[in-house]
Amino acid sequence: MTTENATYDLVVVGGGINGAGIARDAAGRGLRVLLCERDDLAAHTSSASTKLIHGGLRYLEYYEFGLVRKALREREVLLRAAPHIIWPMRFVMPHTRNLRPRWMIRTGLFLYDHLGGRSSLARSGAIKLQAHDAGKALHGDFRDGYIYSDCWVQDSRLVTLNALDAAERGADIRPRTSCTGARRAGDRWHVELRDETSGDTTNLTARALVNAAGPWVSSFLQSITGEQQRQGDKQVRLVKGSHLVVPRLFDHDQAYLLQNPDGRVVFVIPYEHDYTLIGTTDELFAGDPGKIAISAEETTYLCETVGRYFRRTVTPDDVVWSYAGVRPLYDDHAAEASAVTRDYVLDLDTRDGEAPLLSVFGGKITTYRTLAEDVLAQLAAPLGITDRRWTAATTLPGGDIPDADFDAWLPTLAQRYPFIPEGLLWRYARNYGTRIHTLLGDARSLDDLGAHLGDGIYAAELEYLVRYEWARTAEDVLWRRSRMGLHITEDTGCTLHAWFAHRTEHPPAARRSASG
CATH class of the missing domain: 3.30.9.10 (D-Amino Acid Oxidase, subunit A, domain 2)
Structure with a gap:
């Protein structure tokens, strides 16, 4: 089945940290944004990092002083924005x-x-x-x-929280949705999407297209847009x-x-x-x-x-x-893999005033936010918007912990939720920050969290992840929304798979904001 959608200001292809960060920044500036990702959010590179927010001490040996300076400054910004993860x-x-x-x-x-x-x-x-x-x-x-x-950093959760913030600012976030075609027609992109679950296709238009496909950035340019790479040796x-x-x-x-x-x-x-x-x-x-x-x-x-x-x-x-x-x-043509720059390069193609295409080459998880700012700065003129930067002073969902002091905040949760075991409360607090209150709702006992599927996994958490964080499978929960896959028994894993199978047959209600 094919459906038609209205025009977006920006379509972002790629649901890793760069794509999610760009969607969040753009939505916060009032743009109508759609992000599509063929698989789950953070399904590839962004969940397979060393899980560090760092300047990159060893990059100094390669004289990457600018990158290290930028990353060290971002370390401070991100620590304030998400002190839970x-x-x-x-x-x-x-x-x-x-x-x-x-x-x-x-x-x-x-x-x-x-x-x-x-x-x-x-x-x-x-x-x-x-x-x-x-x-x-x-x-x-x-x-x-x-x-x-x-x-x-909990790397895959950083991606999810950026996507969640983007959604709460009006972005249309579509995991498990492939971009199967994109062609320019004057000042618009005509984009075709395919839902990987249902097989349904959607045709829409966009004023600008961002290629944040990570390892697939070059193949996306060639096989999806059909554009001959103007980037020359940019790969x-x-x-x-x-x-x-x-x-x-x-x-x-x-x-x-x-x-x-x-x-x-x-x-x-x-x-x-x-x-x-x-x-x-x-x-x-x-x-x-x-x-x-x-x-x-x-x-x-x-x-x-x-x-x-x-x-x-x-x-x-x-x-x-x-x-x-x-x-x-x-x-950058470095001889050794360990010497290749970790900085990013952006390439904006406006093709004589036609709808812009911006491709993201490289980058690292620590500098994703500044990358997003730079993307929007390059798109400001083609889209006719002001370069209004806002993300440096804004927390991510769950990050509004008083004084960004997690250790001081955690005991207040223990007082409010005395029925939650210490280890489970710590995990909830670390994963969800202040959104723990949305997850727990009016619960007054463990029984209020619904069925216990084993090893500290309750139905209330799964309902939260389905409703707000696009979780659709047991793997989404166990290896990307958390790393609980390391801690559960085989029986619990089977129970979790069965829970999602039942959920697929009985779809949840429409997703709503998690900011309550």
């Missing part, structure tokens, strides 16, 4: 004599502390590992080290990054940055209370970005890195979960 973390770097010299590390950390201007995070410094908690997990020959600050360079999750390797809440003899670095990070996250790798990738998995060689590389530093060895048998993603980096 973003929080500070300290990183320990054991010193290895035959790798980067002390003067280089000290200089890099000094720049890291000062490039972004005033920071709310603790400064860097030198530490004696044998007298530090972080040293206990390391081999005894590591005596000296350095410590610095960055931030952790993305696909770089594969893989991660391991293993049982917890240490008892403290600090992370590690480990240097490897090949010049790369690997993070070892506390993850989901019970686990440790290890990553990432950097490999050039030439296959289908939608079909990707960690290789045996990458697994060995990461395990050997941990063994080089930690008393406890890690083998492939210890891995409880792994994931891989393709980062669509702007191709």
Whole structure:
């Protein structure tokens, strides 16, 4: 079945962090926006990151001072905007004599502390590992080290919250909807969409089209729009990054940055209370970005890195979960994958005054908000709007926690909801922030949360995720709206799949705002 829709100001193709951020910014400026994503929100690159909001300490080696400065400033902005899903973390770097010299590390950390201007995070410094908690997990020959600050983020939730904010500002968000055709006709784009669930098609028009398709940015230009690339040599360079999750390797809440003899670095990070996250790798990738998995060689590389530093060895048998993603980096023709710039490049094609097409090449999760601002700045003249920037001072849904102080706010929730077990309350607070009140509603007991499907998953949370966050499958809930997939039993997983199967047969009521 085919339907006809009215004209939009902006159609954004791609439901990763860049597309969601652009849709949010545009909707907040009063534009009529539609975002489409072939799969679930954050189904690919944006849920497969190392989960850091950071300046990128190692980028200083490649003289990416502008990118590091921009990212460090964004670290502060995002920490205030979403203190429930973003929080500070300290990183320990054991010193290895035959790798980067002390003067280089000290200089890099000094720049890291000062490039972004005033920071709310603790400064860097030198530490004696044998007298530090972080040293206990390391081999005894590591005596000296350095410590610095960055931030952790629930990456796929960051995407969802941007999409949710966009929707609440009037954007039309359509996951599981492919853009199957787009052609220019004067000052309009004629766009065809296909619902991947029902197969229905929709034809609409738009004043501008944004290609934020990530790893598919170039193929979208060629196969969907039929445009010959005016960008010349502007292409993305696909770089594969893989991660391991293993049982917890240490008892403290600090992370590690480990240097490897090949010049790369690997993070070892506390993850989901019970686990440790290890990553990432950097490999050039030439296959289908939608079909990707960690290789045996990458697994060995990461395990050997941990063994080089930690008393406890890690083998492939210890891995409880792994994931891989393709980062669509702007191709600056760097010789090594680890040296490819993480900054973004935008290309605006107006074709003699015709409807504009803007393509996004590259980028990183930390700078998605400034990328969105730059996109709207380039589209301001073609769309006849003022460049009114607003997102830097506005919280994301659930982020309006008093003074952005999560630790001070959490005890007030315990007083308000004494019937919620401590661990479950922490998870609700971290995932939903102040939107916890929408999720719990008038509940006065656990029984008021509906059926318990097992392992702390209640029907009330699933209803919330279906109604407000576009969850349609058990995988959406377990691996993108949360990482509960690591914590549940097989029986709970089966029950959750059955719940969604029943829900599909009995669709929920129309979606409404979650801001209550």
